[in-house]
Amino acid sequence: MTHPHESQEPSGPHDGLPAGTGAGPVRHLPGHIAAALAGAGGPTDSAGQPWAGRSLSGDDAKIHNFEDDDGAADAGYLAALADLAEGTGDEAAVVAALATARVFVPILAQLAEEGEGAAGKHGEELQGDKLHGDKQADMALVTLKAPDGRTAMPVFTSAAALEAWHPEARPVAVYAARAALSAVAEGAQLLVLDPGSEVTFVVRRPAVWALAQQKTWTPSYADPELAGALGEGAAGFPAVRRVEIHPGGGVASAMADGRRLPGGGAGPELRVVLYLEDGLDAAGVQSIVAGLNNAWARNEIFAERVDSIEVKLQRAAP
Known part of the structure; x- marks a missing residue:
C-alpha cells in the first residue's frame, strides 16, 4: 500500500530514452x-x-x-x-x-x-x-x-x-x-x-x-556503481534529498502452480525511491522526475544496465 505522503510513477521498458517518452532515435549497441x-x-x-x-x-x-x-x-x-x-x-x-x-x-x-x-x-x-x-x-x-x-x-x-x-x-x-x-x-x-x-x-x-559477452551480470537493483550514478545524476536537483534502489515490482515471476518465484520476471526490475523535500507542488515534482529521467538516460551506466524502471516518490524526513 502506498503511504499517504508517497506517490508512484511506473515507467515503461527503458531503451535509452527517458521513461514515459514516445518513440525516439534507434538505440545503437555498445x-x-x-x-x-x-x-x-x-x-x-x-x-x-x-x-x-x-x-x-x-x-x-x-x-x-x-x-x-x-x-x-x-x-x-x-x-x-x-x-x-x-x-x-x-x-x-x-x-x-x-x-x-x-x-x-x-x-x-x-x-x-x-x-x-x-x-x-x-x-x-x-x-x-x-x-x-x-x-x-x-x-x-x-x-x-x-x-x-x-x-x-x-x-x-x-x-x-x-x-x-x-x-x-x-x-x-x-x-x-x-x-x-x-x-x-x-x-x-x-x-x-x-x-x-x-x-x-x-x-x-x-x-x-x-x-x-560471457560476462558476469549484476542485477541493476544490486549494482552499487549504478546506485552511485543515479545519485550523481540527482545532485543537480537540490529538492532530492536521497536516492535509493530496490528490486522492482516485476522482478518476481509466477510458477505454473501459482507459487511466486523471486526472479525471472519481465520487469520493471528496478525501483528508484526519491526522497523529496516537503512543500513541492505537483508541477515541481513532475519537473524533477522528468529532469532526472533525462539525466539518467544520458548516463552510459544507466543505459546499459537498466532494462525497465519504476520511480517511487517519498517525503524526506524533516
Whole structure:
C-alpha cells in the first residue's frame, strides 16, 4: 500500500530514452557488443554448418556439437532455479548457471505466405505471439511479442519442453551465450526460457547482453556503481534529498502452480525511491522526475544496465 505522503510513477521498458517518452532515435549497441556480434557469424549454426538449403528433416535435424546429449535440462541451471525458489539463491546465480548451459533454440521449417505462422500451443503466455521470418526462407528463428510490445526469443532448457510448446519446431542445440548473441542480432530484448512450462524464466536485456559477452551480470537493483550514478545524476536537483534502489515490482515471476518465484520476471526490475523535500507542488515534482529521467538516460551506466524502471516518490524526513 502506498503511504499517504508517497506517490508512484511506473515507467515503461527503458531503451535509452527517458521513461514515459514516445518513440525516439534507434538505440545503437555498445561497441563491445557490436564487435561480439560481428564475430559471431550468421549464415551458419553453432557447429559452422550452413543454414542455406537445410531441410531440417532426417540428418539435417540432428543436434550438432553435443554428442550423447539426452535432451535433458542442464543440472546446474535446475539447481540454481531450485535455490532461487528456496530463497537461498538469486537471479544472478541463475544467469551465471546459463553461461555454461546448453539450450535449444526453436527453428520453424515452414512459414506462411505472409511470413508468419501460428504460435506455440502455450503462446498465450505472451500476448500476441507471432512467428516472424523472411517469407522467402524455408526456416526461421522464432520470436515472440511480449505484452509490452518488446521482442522476445524463446529458448528451451530441454527437448521435451520445446516439443510440448510447439511439436513442429526443430531444436537447435547451442550454448546459452550463443543464443543470447542470436537474440541481440534479431533485435530481441528478452530471452524467455521454457515458455509454457512449470517455470518460465525471463532473462532481461542487460542480462542478455552480459550472457552474450560471457560476462558476469549484476542485477541493476544490486549494482552499487549504478546506485552511485543515479545519485550523481540527482545532485543537480537540490529538492532530492536521497536516492535509493530496490528490486522492482516485476522482478518476481509466477510458477505454473501459482507459487511466486523471486526472479525471472519481465520487469520493471528496478525501483528508484526519491526522497523529496516537503512543500513541492505537483508541477515541481513532475519537473524533477522528468529532469532526472533525462539525466539518467544520458548516463552510459544507466543505459546499459537498466532494462525497465519504476520511480517511487517519498517525503524526506524533516
